[in-house]
Amino acid sequence: MKQFKRALSLSITLALGSLSLSAQAQVTLNVISGGSQNMVDYVTDYLGPLFEKQNPGVKVSVVGTGPDDAGSQKMMEKLQAQKAAGLATWDTDVIVPNQQKTGEMVQGGLLLKYRDSIATGKYAVSQSAKQALGVNVDGYVMPMFESQTALAYNPDLIKNPPASYDELRSFVAKSPKSFGYNGIKGGMSGVAFVVGWMYAYGGNPDVVQQGPYDAKAQAGWKKAFADLKTFNQQVVFTPGNAGTLDMLNRGEIAMGPVWVDMFHTWQAEGRLAPNLKLKLLSPGMPGQPYYYAIPAKAKNVELAKKFIALATSPAVQAEGIVKRFNWYPGIDANVVKPALDAKTWNQLFVDVTPSDLAKFSKPFPLAPFFKDLREQYETQVQN
Amino acid sequence: MQRPTSSLPMLALLAPAVLMVGLLFVYPLGMSLTYAFHNESTGGWDLGNFSKAFDLYGSDIALTAGVTVLSTALVGVLSIAIAGYLTLGENPRAVAILGWIYRWPLFIPFVVAAQLMRTFLAKNGMLNNTLMSLGLVDPLNAVSLLDWRGVVITFVWKQLPFAVLLIGGAMAAMDRSMIESARGLGAGRLRALLEIVLPQVQATVWVALILSFVTMLSALSVPMMVIAGSPTMLTVDMAWRVNSYGDYGVANALGFVSFAMSGVAAWFYLRQGLRDGRPPK
Numbered sequence: 001m002k003q004f005k006r007a008l009s010l011s012i013t014l015a016l017g018s019l020s021l022s023a024q025a026q027v028t029l030n031v032i033s034g035g036s037q038n039m040v041d042y043v044t045d046y047l048g049p050l051f052e053k054q055n056p057g058v059k060v061s062v063v064g065t066g067p068d069d070a071g072s073q074k075m076m077e078k079l080q081a082q083k084a085a086g087l088a089t090w091d092t093d094v095i096v097p098n099q100q101k102t103g104e105m106v107q108g109g110l111l112l113k114y115r116d117s118i119a120t121g122k123y124a125v126s127q128s129a130k131q132a133l134g135v136n137v138d139g140y141v142m143p144m145f146e147s148q149t150a151l152a153y154n155p156d157l158i159k160n161p162p163a164s165y166d167e168l169r170s171f172v173a174k175s176p177k178s179f180g181y182n183g184i185k186g187g188m189s190g191v192a193f194v195v196g197w198m199y200a201y202g203g204n205p206d207v208v209q210q211g212p213y214d215a216k217a218q219a220g221w222k223k224a225f226a227d228l229k230t231f232n233q234q235v236v237f238t239p240g241n242a243g244t245l246d247m248l249n250r251g252e253i254a255m256g257p258v259w260v261d262m263f264h265t266w267q268a269e270g271r272l273a274p275n276l277k278l279k280l281l282s283p284g285m286p287g288q289p290y291y292y293a294i295p296a297k298a299k300n301v302e303l304a305k306k307f308i309a310l311a312t313s314p315a316v317q318a319e320g321i322v323k324r325f326n327w328y329p330g331i332d333a334n335v336v337k338p339a340l341d342a343k344t345w346n347q348l349f350v351d352v353t354p355s356d357l358a359k360f361s362k363p364f365p366l367a368p369f370f371k372d373l374r375e376q377y378e379t380q381v382q383n
Numbered sequence: 384m385q386r387p388t389s390s391l392p393m394l395a396l397l398a399p400a401v402l403m404v405g406l407l408f409v410y411p412l413g414m415s416l417t418y419a420f421h422n423e424s425t426g427g428w429d430l431g432n433f434s435k436a437f438d439l440y441g442s443d444i445a446l447t448a449g450v451t452v453l454s455t456a457l458v459g460v461l462s463i464a465i466a467g468y469l470t471l472g473e474n475p476r477a478v479a480i481l482g483w484i485y486r487w488p489l490f491i492p493f494v495v496a497a498q499l500m501r502t503f504l505a506k507n508g509m510l511n512n513t514l515m516s517l518g519l520v521d522p523l524n525a526v527s528l529l530d531w532r533g534v535v536i537t538f539v540w541k542q543l544p545f546a547v548l549l550i551g552g553a554m555a556a557m558d559r560s561m562i563e564s565a566r567g568l569g570a571g572r573l574r575a576l577l578e579i580v581l582p583q584v585q586a587t588v589w590v591a592l593i594l595s596f597v598t599m600l601s602a603l604s605v606p607m608m609v610i611a612g613s614p615t616m617l618t619v620d621m622a623w624r625v626n627s628y629g630d631y632g633v634a635n636a637l638g639f640v641s642f643a644m645s646g647v648a649a650w651f652y653l654r655q656g657l658r659d660g661r662p663p664k
Contacts, residue, residue, distance in 0.1 A: 070626030183612045185623050237612025239501060239529055250507040252527070371628060378439050382613045 029303050031062040032078070033096040034071035035290055036241075038265060038325060040064035046320050051307055058303065067241075068188050072101030079110045079295050090297045093304040096144060099128070102291050103135030103367055112294040113139045118305050120312040123331035127363070128289045134211045134366035141291035142312045143330030145261075145321045148287035148361055149192035150278045150352055152248055152263055153255035161255065164282040165200040172234050180236035180244060180253035184377050187241035188288075193257040194377055195364060196285040197228055205283070205362075213368045221373075225380040232381060249273055257285070260352060264326035278351035284362040289330055314339050322348060328357075416642065419635035432636035439633075442614040444640055447600070450531050450616065451644070454538040455596045461539065462546035463588065467576040469547075470554040471562070489544040497608035500537045504528040504609075533609040534616070538599045545598075546591040553587035554580055586655055593652045597645045617641050 029051075033039050040062060048060035065071040075095050082090045097105065105111050115121040116139060126146065130138040151168070153161045157178070162168040172179050182190035199205040203220030236253050238244040244256040245263065249272050258278075266272040292308045294301060310316055317329045318339035326348065329336040337345055349357075364370055422431045437444070465485055472478040488496065503509045506527035514520040528536065557580065565579045566572075581588070606616035617637050624634040 068626065070622070073626055073629060185613070185615065185619060186607075186611070236527075239608060239611040243501070243611060246502070247505070250505060252506040374627060383439070383442070 026057060026059060027300060027303065028059045028061050029093050029300055029307060030091060031060060031094045031096070031307075032075045032092050033062055033064050034066065034075065034098055034101075035064070035096065036067045036262070037064065038262075039096065039290065042320065042325055046324060047311055047316070050316070051310055054310070055303070055306070060307070069098065069100055072097040076101050076105050076108075076110065079105065080108065082297075083108075083110060088297065089299040090295050091299065092295050093298045093300045094307055095293050095295060096290050097293060098290055099132040099288050099364065100367055100370070102137055102141060102293060103132040105293070106132075106135055106137050106140050110296055111140045112296050112298065112301065114294050114301075114305055114308075115139045115142060118142075118309040118312075120309050120331065123312060123314070123335055125332045126289070126330075131363075132291070133364055133370060134213070134368075137291075141293050142308055143289040144292050144311065145317075145325075145327035145330045146287055146289045147327055148260045148280070148352065148357065149189055149196075149257050149285045150260050150263075150280045151255055151285075152245070152258040152276055152278055154248060154251070154273070155275055155277050157251075157254040161277070161279045162281065163279065165197060168281065169231060172231065175254075176234035177236050178254040179234075180238045180247055180256040182238045182240050182244055183382075184374055186239060186243065189241045189244060189257045189259055190238075191374070192286045192364075194228070195370075195373065196257075196281060196362070198224055198365075198373060199286075199362060200283050201227060208365045208369045209363050211366045213366055215372070217369070218372065218376075221376060222380070225376060228377075229381045245272060248276060261326045261328075264348075268326070280352045280356045280360045282360050284360040286362045286364045287328075288364055412642075415635050415638050418631065419639040421632060421635075423630075423632050432632040433639075436633050436636040436640065440617070440620045440637060443617055443620055444637075446531060446614045447617045447641075448644060450534055450538070451596055451599050454535050454542070454599055455592050457535065457539045458542050458546050458595050459588065459592050461543055462550050462591065463576070463581065465543070465547045466551035466554050467572075467580065469551050470557075470580065471572045471576060473572075485547055486544050488541050489548070491541070493541060493602050494604040494608070496537055496541050497605045500533055500540075500605075500609055501529065504533045504536065527611075529609055529611050531610065531614075534606050537605050537609055538602070541605075542595040542599060546595055549587055549591040550584060553584040557583055589651065589655050593648045593655075596648045600641060600645055600648075 031043055031048075033043060043060065043062040048062060051060055052058055065074040075092070075097060078092065079090060079095075102111075115124060120142065124142055126143060128146070129141060129143050130136065132141070151161065155161075158171075162171045168179065181193045184191045184194055198221065199208070201220070201224035202208070202218070203224075204217040207214065207217040236247070238247050238253070238256060241259060241262065244253075244258055245266055247253045248256055248258075260278060263272065263276075263278060267274060267276070292311060294304045294308070298304050311320075312331050314331070314335045317331055317336045321327045321329055322336065322340060323344050328348070365373060419432055420428050420430065422429050465481065469478055469482055472481075491499075504527065505511075506525055508527075510528070511520060511525040515522050515525065561579055561583075562575055565575050570578070601618065603618040603622060606619050607622070610616070610619070617640065621634045621637045621641075624630045624637070
């Protein structure tokens with residue numbers, strides 16, 4: 001009986017082995033991307049076909065899990081489940097998560113430390129390539145792009161847009177309902193506006209951004225949230241990131257916080273009035289990268305590394321990230337700039353200049369601060 | 384009707400269905416209800432999640448109850464009116480057109496309906512623009528309906544055909560002789576509807592309304608897309624707790640509250656079935 005069992009298991013192994021051998025001819029690289037639909041489009045329309053052309057026999061399959069923490073939470077739960085089940089290989093090769101969840105995934109041992117083994121690893125020079133909301137992710141990630149929030153405004157209605165949170169407050173006090181944002185449950189552009197508000201009025205912005213976490217740093221938050229509650233009485237609430245742009249476009253609000261890349265893309269597609277402009281408020285508004293990462297037990301590790309190396313090469317960052325999708329490059333901008341013509345490069349920085357970015361682009365808060373901030377907004381501003 | 388049957392094949396036939404319901408519905412439901420009482424930080428069992436849920440989302444719970452009850456009531460009144468006209472209407476062309484047109488929203492998913500309403504009900508949306516060009520609304524006084532009102536409008540628009548389909552079907556299946564004799568004795572159409580037709584289809588009306596209530600209570604896409612800001616509905620808060628904080632405790636507590644609301648509806652539904660002496664439709 002024992003022998004029979006052994007023979008049976010051997011034959012099953014052989015049968016499965018031959019199956020997987022025949023499957024080798026067509027390898028599928030499984031990519032899961034967080035973020036909005038444009039990030040999935042980026043892989044389906046541009047990066048995937050490019051990679052398939054360079055690697056015959058490989059098929060890139062991409063699934064989108066949606067924007068914000070929600071989308072990246074889904075991929076984290078998928079990896080956690082496979083880890084908990086004790087699987088030898090996981091079914092996902094490359095993931096594109098946001099900052100918050102990347103930090104949690106690194107802490108949970110779900111990711112592979114791969115960056116130093118790919119050729120483009122040396123281009124990952126930004127602060128966000130090392131730290132994700134206070135978690136050390138150095139070596140685990142390559143930034144795909146950097147994105148930034150800013151105030152979009154209609155110059156027909158506002159000749160001199162506010163340049164700071166202070167000016168915005170006095171402007172809104174004089175003309176109520178001219179400003180709109182999407183609260184904190186309707187997408188990250190609203191969250192970013194609130195975070196910027198807290199950096200301006202909550203005190204200790206450096207501790208909140210860099211750590212270490214200390215609840216005492218929140219001493220000034222109560223006052224800042226109370227002011228925000230008063231401010232909220234004079235603003236219009238918009239349904240989501242896209243909702244803010246829609247309302248700007250229909251002239252229902254004169255200004256509101258938006259994602260810069262989404263703004264440029266909509267404008268390029270003719271979905272947004274061409275006269276609308278951007279302004280980055282001082283003392284600063286947050287931006288965030290999305291990352292390329294490889295799950296700890298990915299099936300096709302070498303192929304995944306090759307895919308990320310291509311995605312973070314200067315040529316692809318120039319053509320795909322900057323030119324086609326209007327994001328700021330994820331890798332060192334100095335190696336991307338030579339690959340682009342001056343006109344395209346300047347278009348990216350027409351309203352928000354590189355010096356604005358250097359001065360006023362901030363990271364989102366440290367994860368524990370960020371959680372407290374959102375929860376206190378719910379208790380103190382929304383209730 | 385007693386027949387000697389072996390219970391084994393019968394059980395075997397039932398097993399897949401029972402297993403399916405058990406594994407995919409009863410088990411997760413039980414887990415969710417139980418874990419609403421689980422305190423993640425202490426590992427013990429208490430009402431912490433509930434007090435947090437009521438603290439943060441008390442007004443949302445009230446809004447959810449209000450919006451669903453109001454929408455259900457509107458669906459009831461309007462569906463009886465439409466079904467009544469389809470049954471009692473005397474202009475065959477009008478009846479034919481109404482009968483053809485009322486079903487349309489049935490084929491449109493909630494998320495698409497919500498997307499339509501986002502542009503239709505906005506401050507400078509199609510509705511207000513039309514009213515402005517007709518001179519009915521002053522542009523300065525135009526208001527956006529993208530709050531709880533927008534949700535009620537979307538829900539009613541979406542659930543109305545479903546209720547009309549059920550109620551109209553029941554009315555059509557009635558014995559018409561009573562309607563005709565009442566009309567012959569001089570009862571107006573409204574009186575015939577309220578006093579003759581409605582009492583006979585009452586059971587179906589309740590079933591249609593209860594099913595609509597439960598459907599609206601569970602819709603996530605509509606409040607998420609239509610309501611700007613807060614207060615919003617419970618489904619949105621549940622999604623928010625899970626997605627932003629990974630906090631299943633409070634989400635489960637909110638789910639518990641939502642179950643309690645639909646539980647009341649389910650109780651009516653089952654009672655209706657028992658009173659009729661047959662399983663509910």
